[in-house]
Amino acid sequence: MDAGINQHWRCERDGDNIVWLTLDKKKTSTNTINMEVLEELLTILQSFQSGSQPLGLVIQSAKKNGFIAGADIEQFKTIETHDAAFNLIRQGQLVFNHLAELSFPTVALIHGFCLGGGLELALACRYRITIDDPKTKLGLPEVTLGIHPGWGGTIRLPRLIGGLKAMDLIVSGRIITAKSAYKMGVVDAVVAKRQSLLAVRHYLKNSPKERTLNFVEQISNWSISRRLLGRWIEKKLAAKVNRAHYPAPYIALEHWIEQGVENDAAFMVEAKSITQLMLSETVRNMVRVFDLKDTLKGLGREVSFNPRYVHVIGAGVMGGDIAAWCALKGFYVTLQDKNEKAIANSLSRALALFTKHLKEPHLIMAAKDRLIPDVLGNGVRRAELIIEAVVEKVEIKAAVFAVLAKEARKDALLATNTSTIPLKELSLDLDVQRRLIGLHFFNPVAKMPLVEVITGDETEPSFVDQGMAFVRLIEKLPLPVKSSPGFLVNRILMPYLMESIVLLESGIPDYAIDQAALDFGMPMGPIELADTVGLDVCLYAGESLSRYFGGSIPQKLRTLVEQGHLGRKTGQGFYQYKAGKIIKPKADPNFRVPEDVIDRLILSMINEAVACLREKIVSSPDLLDAGMIFGTGFPPFRGGPMHYVLEQGESLLLQRLNLLAQRHGKRFLADSGWASLAAS
């Protein structure tokens, strides 16, 4: 074997005549598949036709973090023409088909992540063996990039496990553990690492019968049931994903319904359709979002800050959930609150979180042991990071930091989870100000990936770096933000929420306003969002921001809060809720939504975003876009508010904004930042 020629693959034949093919992609810590990797693999596979046949072939990864993470996104981005895209896809299909047709048995030995193209490669092997470890993750997450699997995944997976389960994985992009992959039939074995070599030899030497579909799985691939099941899956999908914005899962589903899994022509259909998708604007923007995520993930990477003890003060919803998340991610956390019942409630939410994420009883137990209730605040003295999450009142927070100034370690990083108060208002103690950052988590903590890392006027850069590093350690996305009222995300969101209430007051029904936002691609309409956040919280945030930036609070919001209708949590806000579920009012078919509604909502947000850039709240439009996408769910396929401006054309949007100012008042007056936007 010409091992020397290969850049990415290592090919060794052992004494048992088993060929070990190890992917160790050059100059990277993560295996991804690009054209070079494919071509090398093809050359190696073709060499078996001439030389002596091996007993079997194993494909594995030399990388610590996993098998293969998927297709190489970098290469993906360089593709501009239809032909280049189609070539890459067909080449992948060709190589994988070649692999699938080898006459001797093949095994994919999988550890860590095995995603997208990685799983498609594994599916082309005769057997799949996974290492039993919580880090082993499998899935076809292509739809999260706006595409669908293109290297045979949409055909081989339903062939293997039946259309029902396969389509669920493909249209949701869900990632599954080794154990559930085994239960679903995606892999043939889950073994402890110590047994993996014995398992590989067993499969290659004995070549056991391959998995066959059970009766239900077989039926699910029949033409008639594909049609019935397909409609049902589509209906479920439509409840979650808007086809107009994200067509990929719908297309994958239709191909399965139309083509089935027996016919090899399905591969060509898959290739043609993904080629179309790859060049679409949506996918470009989704890839951009993927890159933005990578950028945020990389922040603080070079900082060595590895605390063991985290102390959280305040066991409300935010404090309790932050503490639980940190314990989940391996930190020892003391959770302080004078109110024992608040701690008790936090712990019960924490247990639910641990159970959902860890599943194994011994891991759940370990996480519980790391989360230590601390009524008296004893944990303050040893903590390397202290996060304050008490009520949003300057005096109360200031009192907390006065205690910390005395009791905390002198090198401890101090953080506040305030969502609106500028840091300098929290402590007069210079030593505290030097070490004080904001760590602004979003609610619900477990679901929201973003954490704003806020730098105060006096904060020393090394402590900001520690804050970024910590956010990375707890596997969230840090966004560096300057200390200013509302910071970035809430400040931009607030005019949008307030405008939605103004629209409501002007007689436009709530559901119509929300629908307009949903049609734009927001994950939830602003009225329902306000209800979900809590109207008291909205009012408080709105009032404190209007103190700094002007603007008025709609009377309707005040009235509801005065009446105690605080939104979802009290069962009544703008909408009514039953057991936390919204009761949507019936739409009036004759009502016509004024055409400028969506502009009034979105341009409120964008105008504020322009102001934030002008004030350098964040250092770049990219970071601003990242903040709004990961902090509020601003539609990823639109690439973020500033990217939206770029795509729509800045002068066109400015015209529309000026028009709104004429029609609806000075709250729509263009920020002075638009001028420099035009200049750049």
Next chain:
Amino acid sequence: MASKKRAVYLVDGLRTPFLKALARPNPLSAADLAIAAAGPLLARQSFEPEAIEEVIVGCVGPAADEANIARIIALRLGCGHAVPAWTVQRNCASGLQALDSAAAHIMNGDVDLVLAGGTECMSRTPLLYQNALLEWLADFRMSKGFSNRCKSMLKFRLRYLAPVVALLKGLSDSVVNLSMGQTAENLAYQYNISREEMDAFSVQSHQRASAALQEGHLAEITPLFDWHGQVVGSDNGVRENSSVDKLATLKPAFDKPFGRVTAGNSSQITDGAAFLILASESAVKQYDLPVLGRIVDTAWVGLDPTVMGLGPVYAIQKLLSEQKLSLEDIDYWEINEAFATQVLACLKELETGESPLGKIPLDRLNVDGGAIAIGHPVGASGARLVLHLLDILKRNGAKRGVASLCIGGGQGGAMLIERVSGVT
């Protein structure tokens, strides 16, 4: 000889509230209870958990998945792989045994910093299958062929399914065939202690325990969270409004129908954990630890199992004679209230028995109540007595205290502690 031994300092301690075992098993296991006490205890120390050199835990009945529970607790506390841990079992004095073993290792110079205490989850003691059922099952499994199987089947008796209550077995002495309650009845008979005396003593225990709570003498308790939204802040067996009249209505629990020992004048079946940190002089200095007191000596004795409740008498006699101290030299006493009659019998024997030492004044004994009110999680009680005695000595500016327990099977243990304000 004593001068060669190194001093042993008690530097900090915490316990869970003691929870009366209700019909339902506690959601927390014995190890969970231990973590609930020792986790917050370690969290407030100036040293890392790995600095602990040994973990010793008293536990009478760990669950089937808690073999060598001390090691489980040590690992779960984050003490690290390198810290050895072992479990001790001396029935009702297991917690005291843990402290004594820890102290001995420090005295010897083997270690400098030890976490020791006890934990017990009596509400989780299991129901067991009878041997008769296991025998039948074995026969059934071994019988081959349909007809043999049918024959085996016919030998099954429904009574085989009656469970064995492990808790009752644990609280009985199989050597003399008496339950612990019956040994207490022996003492009531031998020392002529009336039901009224027992009940009055019990009411006092409840009153003292609730007063201690109200006056804030229970800082040793860290609230216990069940991870399902509930929290308990204090011992829940204490009945503020207990009265002799109410206790008089209870039926005898062990010698029916004429006995005098009732559930009301016995210690409660309880879950809980108590932990202390013990340190040598060098550890105190190295980590700048506060000093609450020191363990001076411990004495252990054996006696007739049918009157095991007198254990404290002989243990105290041995302890005081070894230390050349008289009864009056001891400022405060904690004698575990396994049964009211048993404590009263100890007092009588100490005062007027074969080798009398004198009278322990009631205002120096169990001044904040005892196991009758608070409960007796067997593995943890010894550690609780010492932990609480430290508080009593401190707030009264007193010097010496003795904590003593009777031990099922016919033993007694007593520990002398001394309040010191720093290392000498």
